[in-house]
Amino acid sequence: MAAPKVAVVGAGVVGLSTALCIVETCPSCSVTVISDQFSPNTTSDVAAGILIPHTYPGTPIHVQKQWFKETFAYLFAISNSAEASEAGIHLVSGWQVFKNTPKEELPFWSDAVLGFRPMSEAELRKFPQHQFGQAFTTLKCDCPSYLLWLEKRLKATGVQMYTRKVTDLWELHSEYNIVVNCAGIGAHQLVGDQKLFPVRGQVLKVHAPWVKNFIRDGDGLTYIYPGIHRVTLGGTREKESWSLSPDPGTTKDIFDRCCSLEPSLRGAQDIKVKVGLRPSRRCVRLQREDLSQGGVKLPVVHNYGHGAGGFSVHRGTAKEAARLVGECIAALQGSSSRAKL
């Protein structure tokens, strides 16, 4: 089949990076990105974009590790290039501190980040309420720069982007041969996935340019991630909350928790409050599904449900999704040549 037409639904970090991987692996494909939201209004834009993986209980660890390593390597190369500032990718060092020593002292990703080691006594003294900690260097994807950079690269290869709310994947069958579902939290309604649930996160984005290191409490609830222009302070993990409105009580609570980790934040200026709904699932839904209605088939590749770990594994899952698109194309070509006989 000449120039398979692929529609990617969703324009967050997963949608855009998946579209880019498809373009890279299948140059003859015509790829279109369709989404009701684009940067700066996606869930990705709220996220800090730090590369510290979230563990999916339902995905084998070696798979998660592979996804993370691929993502890290990809971004590492960008951070080291002249495009780093445009793409919004930069290295950042810091500490993960624990009030109680964790059962697992070495997370699965400890050898994938840089310079991972336990914190020294002197370093821990800065965190009197915490008993144990790890120091390492990782990468951060600053949004919206990263999404805009992905959009720019896509447009340069001829990818079209449309703002449109898709209410049913089947809507796309007449114009496209293959649909890739990167709708994030939107998949709850779009494909009726009851296993997908929001985990509400409220964050503060503040001006505190003297903060050069990240600090994260191992419980995942309190974190300070310095970005290019702003520092992201977080956060919350409210399961099943669909509210996108900032809560003032939560704002004060986040600010206080972060200031107790980093007192100089009391001098932070221009506090902006944002809310995002992490598209959470026991495992990332990364699989093919062939939809059919009245004898007509529509191959779909799902790539959603990255929860708190979207940035950390986006490139790895995008590559796998592109591989699955390749399988769909091969299957379509197989059946079309059979039809010719």
Place this chain on the structure above:
Amino acid sequence: MRVAVIGAGVIGLSTALCIHEQYHGLVPSLEMEVYADRCTPHTTSDGAAGLWQPYLSDHGNLQETLWNKETFDYLLGHLGSPAAKEMGLFLISGYNLFTQPVPDPSWKNIVLGFRNLTPKELELFPGYSYGWFNTALMLECRSYLPWLTNRLTQRGVKFFHKKVESFQEMFAQGMDVVINCTGVRAGELQPDPELKPGRGQVIKVLAPWVKHFIITHDIESGIYNSPYVIPGSEFTVLGGIYQHGNWNEENSAQDHKTIWENCCRLLPALQTAKIVEEWSGLRPARPWVRLERETIRHGHFQAEVIHNYGHGGFGITSHWGCAMAAARLFGSILQEKKLASPPQPRL
């Protein structure tokens, strides 16, 4: 008891504050004045990036290592305080890069989390095969010097914006002790063949994605003659110039080219950074810091001078330890004059 501090860079102001804090309560008659022809933001200290880091080798000068440690610990103690932001004080991590293995520095246990670089980290820096990672401190003088000035003014210390031509000028005004913190131009008050300018030039850019300091070293070309990148709270400082004996405070186009090309090779993304300012300054270089008392006689007058100058490229790094040492010298002067007792009439 009248004390004149000459010099309002990091050394002058911190020495003034240290002495005033320690002795004003003990010597109620203590009157302190600061004289300087250049004040912030026009001092040598203001041009420095502000990174706490001594030279690689202390050349066996344990005294300087102790001053550096005292300074680091003092600043670390202030990190959590509300004053930190106003002081321009914050933590920063980063890299020291070498083309061959080197011994660990004297300050490895002073900084936080000192370790060697891993092979993967070295991939970031082609051309460098060995290095260190550690967390240190930044103390930005364009914030710190005004902070020190405010603390001193609150304590009633007076400031005079004028050039002091001689120690005699101060004694003639009735000063009992002169604290000489005149940095690179100390030779104008008293010839010092050991003191030479270590000219540096820096380019300040907007590169807020840079979160680490990167200091390269080339054993051949010597300290600070190899590119470095130091991110501040607002600007990132690019440097790598050290010219011994060069008094020229004008920016050099050749040095600009050297700094720019070398730093962009080190961090390609800097090519897109916007240049905001360029500055040249003279590090007050000396084989060792001159930190000692001198009794100067002039006719009827006998007065004490405490010298505290010659900190080269590690003034910020050593300032508080040196200020404390100068304060101890001041204390010994007080003891000799028996000034813990009520003031005696002058003869």
